[in-house]
Amino acid sequence: MSENNSESIKDNFIEKILNPKSICVFGANNNLMTTMGSMQLRNIIAGGGFNGNIFPVHPRLEKVQGIKAYQSIFDIPIIPDLAFIILPTRIVPQVMEECGQKGVKNLIITSGGFRESGSDGIELSKQIDEIAKKYNMRFIGPNCLGIYNGWYGYPDKKNAYFNTFWIYLPHKRGNISIISQSGTVAAQTAFHTNDLGIKIGKSISVGNERNIDLVDVLKYLKNDPLTDVIGLYIEEIKQGRQFIKLVKEITPKKPIVAIYAGGTKAAARSIMSHTGSISADSKIYEAVFKETGIISTNSIMDFLYYLRTLSQAQSYNIFPRGNRIGIITDSGGPGAMMTKTAELYGLEVPEFSQELQSEIKKYIPKTASSVNPVDITFHENFMNMFIKFPKLLMKSHEIDAVIVFGVYDFDDIMNVIEKSGMKLDENMKNMREVFETMVPKSIKSLMKKYSIPVFFAGPYPYRYPWMQKFVEHDLPIFSMWDDITKCFNILCRYAEYRNKLS
């Protein structure tokens, strides 16, 4: 990352909105359950970074959520870096006007009821445009949830975050940034991103994009040293040409995954009443995505999985050189199903050479298979499965990715055994420790050495502790086997695209 970029980015107005040192909040009170703004203030406070520079404005309350409140913005002793507004629509222009008079330059307007609500809303939209122009203000929204910045104040502040969403659970921060015309996609995905180890550093709900739009934020993320992967939820693109030009510059370095929610008749109607956008034919968007190297999907879970896959590829700098998969499993069914879906995606599951098969055969039962998939059947040596076999496959140069299906929750299994009155030997009890000290380190160094990704999977939902061990170590872990070949396919396609352009 050039120093140039990091320096110039500090002056970017999006960077300022993401990292205000002080904030005034309109529309919060002490009733967290019934007003969204109250929950949002609660979450701003919980981020822990403002050192007291939070200024609730409230006409009657002396304190809001334990913090001194001000009757008017003019009573606040400083000029806040950011105004956060979640008030009934009709009051918004007046409050904006006051913010302008006070000297506030940046705003987030959460309130809905603008363009998406018909002619009155359009009139109000024009009013807020004019006020912003008059005072040279920039604002996100209206009709948005605001922003999440996991890197708030970084590197000076170590663990603070800035979260204006009403969803209290912050994303785990990392190299993914999201720009979304849906607040839900920006915010309420946190329950899943936390469970799956999808590390989102910045998430911006842009709402109606009256002042700041997709292209503005993309320009910022292009130069943001903390962003390596970008996720977009799109209902419309306002600056089409600029979008295409900009994205073409971004995707060779930072992959972009997008959902386009429009393109069908009823979807167009739904979008009009959501953000007031006019959506276009899917084919237009598909053509734009193809031309610009954007990876697209209609599924929110695929969106999240693809982001994770690309995020890990970026942080480990591992991009596969080809599309050949080696599968190691303890179970024929998943092996067969992954093989089938891989082939349907155009990937290869090649038969291993006799040399490689003889190597593998040394460590598996006679009834097991060494062909590819390797089906080692019921077994007890998990270190073979987790390290030795992946290593053998990587060394062979016969594959470009490894899948290991056979992650079990050993704590759960041992618990069951002990509860049944059986004894566990010391080796078993140490399995957790052995795993922790051996597997993540070895696999990461092998992946880097050979530039070959390893995907792990087991039959458990993500909530199980041994699934979470992989998540903690930033190793790709999958519940069941459906999503692995899908993700590897996306990674291959992206690696090809990137190679072609470099």
Added chain:
Amino acid sequence: MSENNSESIKDNFIEKILNPKSICVFGANNNLMTTMGSMQLRNIIAGGGFNGNIFPVHPRLEKVQGIKAYQSIFDIPIIPDLAFIILPTRIVPQVMEECGQKGVKNLIITSGGFRESGSDGIELSKQIDEIAKKYNMRFIGPNCLGIYNGWYGYPDKKNAYFNTFWIYLPHKRGNISIISQSGTVAAQTAFHTNDLGIKIGKSISVGNERNIDLVDVLKYLKNDPLTDVIGLYIEEIKQGRQFIKLVKEITPKKPIVAIYAGGTKAAARSIMSHTGSISADSKIYEAVFKETGIISTNSIMDFLYYLRTLSQAQSYNIFPRGNRIGIITDSGGPGAMMTKTAELYGLEVPEFSQELQSEIKKYIPKTASSVNPVDITFHENFMNMFIKFPKLLMKSHEIDAVIVFGVYDFDDIMNVIEKSGMKLDENMKNMREVFETMVPKSIKSLMKKYSIPVFFAGPYPYRYPWMQKFVEHDLPIFSMWDDITKCFNILCRYAEYRNKLS
């Protein structure tokens, strides 16, 4: 269900294998972690139904897992109803021979190393065929995980189950039965079926199908009063003609969902080394599935979701009359995305009539949308969302299914609020109780009255307690929104098929 069926089924050999009163087990010891058979015996014991009639056979041990063991089957004081064998391949014929001499008529042979392992295995397969013929024995396997019967001994025994899988977690029993040529699909799906409320009553891992095959088990399930929906994992079909004839009789009454794992080059190789089957072109299977009304998928999670959808349709006897969806949400993005995927599946999300929209408008904010999707935005009256709006939509006869996206974990939210030092009023605290007493009962009675299914969804993974409340009440609940339109599409297709034939 005719009494005829229930009576005749008692004499069925599959029914006997699923409900033995006594069992002898070959190949279990006290080391649960390192031998699969030991874990399997543990799980048989845990099912709690055998009243002491479990007889481990072991050459040296006096007790296996606390139970008196016998050196030879001839020492067992009774003739066991079932022999369960998980021993090295070469010993299997000898042990079968002894079972025959003892008079055991039914067996489960878990051991692998037969057909799937080449010429030696084929020779051994022929040997076990002959022994079975000689003594008039029937067996499941070899190379299988055995069976799970959640209805073991029912209705005499209330809560016993019979589980020979090495996976200790039993499925939650219900009206779904599975026949699988993969043990993993039969057994290791339990971690998900439990979390998602997919109720599997019987699951049979048929392995190499040397003696009992898919068609045998299907014949049994056709007449089984406890089975309403059938799931199949297929690598090959041995009795093609019989399969087609039989399935055509079953699907108009009991829907069948199938995964066919073969059909690609590498998949064929993988399958050969798994169960020794010769797989055929996907197109042949697709044609058979279409002709016989089987719903097919390549995804294990879709397989489970479709089973749940059809299981609930069967138990509530709710089959939609058309493909029109009404969507109620608090969030524009999910509404738009569900609308788009619905239309891509060929479903309709029709604009509501002015009458219906005026009704809805009475209860939503001005900034909200009543068109379809109904986007009620941030709100506090969850009873409207969960009961009143679904009811309005159902009464209108403008839709054939209702989707409600907006299930939150209120306990989690209230916890966050209280931890932040805010007070909760009594209404909020009672939300759980109000929900419990109102929602499931009202929704179920509305669904039955109008024959319209209601699908609920929220942004949480299934592990969250409020997601589990819906699971407990057997209400269809979805994490995120990807899978809802997909499941409703399957239900519509099945309902059409069923209508056409009846």
